Amino acid sequence: MNFVIVGTNFISDTLLKAANTLIDFNLYGVCSRATTSGEAFLAKHPKNTQAKIFTSIEQVCQDEHVDAVYIAAPNSLHQLYAVQCLAAGKHVLGEKPAAANSAELATIIATAKKHQRLYMEAMMTTHLPNFALLQQAMLKIGTPRKFIGQYSQYSSRYDKYKNGERPNTFLPQFANGALVDLGIYPLYLLIALWGAPNSVHASGVLLDTGVDGAGDVLLNYHDKQAVISYSKISQGDNITEIQGELGRIRIEAVSQLKKVEFIANNGERELLSQPFDEHFMKHEVDHFMQMITQKALQSDINTHQLSIDVMHVLDTARAQLGVVYPNDKAFETN
Helix, strand or coil: EEEECCCCHHHHHHHHHHHHHCCCCEEEEEEECCCHHHHHHHHHHHHCCCEEEECCHHHHCCCCCCEEEEEEHHHHHHHHHHHHHCCCCEEEEEECCCCCHHHHHHHHHHHHHHHHCEEECCCCHHHHHHHHHHHHHHHHCCCEEEEEEEEECCCCCHHHHHCCCCCHHCCCCCCCCCCHHHHHHHHHHHHHHHHCCCCCEEEECCCCCCCEEEEEEEEEECEEEEEEEEEECCCCCCCEEEECEEEEEEEEECCCCEEEEECCCCCCCEEEECCCCCCCHHHHHHHHHHHHHCCCCCCCCCCHHHHHHHHHHHHHHHHHHHHHHHHHHHHHHH
């Protein structure tokens, strides 16, 4: 299956290394604004040096040999690129967050349905084998009562920010911020397990560029509650717990589910997870290709509704935090 990767950042590197372990995956091309950056990207992947280099999304759309596109461009471009590719008959695996806001996501989904193409948000966590094991283990904790999800990682670019530079990761024009970059991981896991919350209450630390550097989102359900704690300006142990009346599930590294353990109220422990696979992104790509082969118009794991529910929480939390993107204003004027 011929793929084009749009964007040449570290996540594209990680995905390509993983996808290259799959028999049916073929890197047909890479799309970058400059030919030199495309060449530099391919040079790191000896198996793929013969792939084509595109310098615009229009070139990708016009190539009839392209079956699917993985979009890892800046968040602010996710909707624009996804809509163009879907309208051109390409299947789209769109990196998280699916779009800058709910209005953009609705446009993506509508375009996918209109042109009968698969669109799936590329949230890897829900495709990991340990996620299925986690789902099965939920019965062990009894009646669930509390979800505490943490992802705090001191950004490698924050020192540049403090020195007066303005890296893309801290700029609203790229639809960035700590919630959509990091907080989305425990949030996505939560909603995949418990569904959409009844209410959302957010507070956080805003940087002078207008994006959030850290924050907490409290999500209420009728018989349980959750809190998502995240930061790009401090470092945490990043332990997530799902607590029930009979015990709790403890998760290390929530985005990758590196270790999942059940701890009963009496202190007894049971390791639930399989050993960590360094090619952890291969599972989402494999599932995506299976869905295409089956002519499915949406994933039965990362469903459109799951993406919609997550995006609604992101929108609500951002509004309460006061984080506004140019993409938001663009849709308000349409």
